[in-house]
Amino acid sequence: MASTRAQDADPYLLLREQLRSGRLHPGQRLVEADLVESLGASRALVRAALSRLAHEGLVDKELNRGARVRTVSEDEAVEMTQARAVLEALAARHAAENASAEEIEQMRALIAQMRTFLGQNDLLSYSDCNARLHGLVQTASHHATAQRLIANLRAQMVRFQFRTILVPGRANESLAEHTDLVDAIAAHDPDRAESAMRLHLSHVAETLARTKGAEGLGAD
Known part of the structure; x- marks a missing residue:
């Protein structure tokens, strides 16, 4: 039986969150009948949700074959990071x-x-803080369009989100880059903050490009 939460929620939002969190895996089939049951939604709403997710690049729909979670190639991951x-x-x-005190x-x-987590070599916890920091920067920006587009890109890159931190030396570089970013925001210096973020993610893209074919655990 579907949960009360699922019954009350928009199936699009539920599926999108499952995609963003990695609970739905690249290549996984999305069977309408199963989703109707698990989400407690009508077939029409589930079908509409899948069409919307396909439009956003999160799902592939094939004629007479249903839908699958889209698999992003390594080259695409580099482009998305750029x-x-x-x-x-x-x-x-x-x-x-715009950031408040x-x-x-x-x-x-x-x-x-x-x-602290880096000093403990706790890369999972480091990764969680990393994602929360990026999210907080976006929230503080009050730029709704940028936030929406960034969320769409990040949702497609779940399988790559833990790769780059294992590259020797990358962890300390990542921390330094995030520190510079926060210092710039705290100083209310837009030029410096923009440059710090661009530099940070350009390094992430370069590291992804160098590590094609590798799978690992870490963060950007």
């Missing part, structure tokens, strides 16, 4: 202009946690 660099740099610029304090706290 696109993220532009969008997240824009968000960082606006965050430097409370948001800056939260960013500083996340940097402190990242430093």
Whole structure:
């Protein structure tokens, strides 16, 4: 029986969250009848949700074969990270202009946690803080369009989100880059914040390109 939460929620939002979190895996079949049962939604709403997700590049729909979670190639992942660099740099610029004292304090706290987790070689926890920091920068930007586009790109890159931190030396570089970013936002310096974010994600894209064929655990 479908849960109350599933019955009350939009199937598009539920599926999108499952895609973004990695609970649905690349290449996994999305059977309408199964989704109707698990989400407690009508077939029409499930079909509409799958069409919307296909339009966003998260799902592949094949004639007479149903839908599957889209598999992103390594080359596409590099391109998406390059696109993220532009969008997240824009968000960082606006965050430097708009971040509140409370948001800056939260960013500083996340940097402190990242430093602690890195010292403990706890890469999973480091990765979680990393994602929360990027999300907080986007929230502080108050740039809704950038946030929406970034979310779409990140959702397609779930299988790559843990790769680059295992590259020798990358972990310390990542922490330094995030620290510079938060310092720029705290100083309310839009040019510096934009540059720091663009530099950070350009390094992520370069590392992804160098490590094609590798699978690992880490963060950007």
